[in-house]
Amino acid sequence: MLASVSLNNEERVVYTVPPNKTAMVFLHVFSPSESQITIKINNLVFFSGALISFVSDRLILQENDVITVATDGNANVFVFGLEV
Numbered sequence: 282m283l284a285s286v287s288l289n290n291e292e293r294v295v296y297t298v299p300p301n302k303t304a305m306v307f308l309h310v311f312s313p314s315e316s317q318i319t320i321k322i323n324n325l326v327f328f329s330g331a332l333i334s335f336v337s338d339r340l341i342l343q344e345n346d347v348i349t350v351a352t353d354g355n356a357n358v359f360v361f362g363l364e365v
Contacts, residue, residue, distance in 0.1 A: 284360040292319075292351030296360045304342045308361030311335050314356030321337055332356070 284296040298304045306336055310332065318332040320354060323346055328336065332352075342348075350358050 282359065282361055283364070284358070286350070286358045288350060288352050290353060290355045292349060292353075294347055294349050295358045296348045298342045298344050298346045299364060300344050302344055302364045304340075304346070304362055306340050306342065306348075306349065306360050307337065307339045308340060308345045309335070309357075309361070310350060310356055312352065312354060312356045316352045316356060318356060321344045321347075321349040321351075321352040323350055324349070352355065 286293060286295045312332045312334060315331055315333050318330065319326060320328040
């Protein structure tokens with residue numbers, strides 16, 4: 282696991298690709314109740330919408346790319362993958 286973050290009515294950086302690395306990641310966001318979720322990559326909105334329980338995406342990221350997740354409720358974020 283590359284990162285694990287619990288959010289409560291906040292926006293937070295959940296993962297940054299290290300310098301000189303490429304990352305192939307699975308991003309999983311879980312919410313126990315309906316919440317508005319926004320996922321950004323380098324401050325560009327990748328996903329925004331109501332999340333009832335779960336969203337999952339596969340991403341290929343370059344060095345220094347940043348994943349940020351915001352929610353108006355509770356959510357748990359997990360980043361799994363490989364850095365090469």
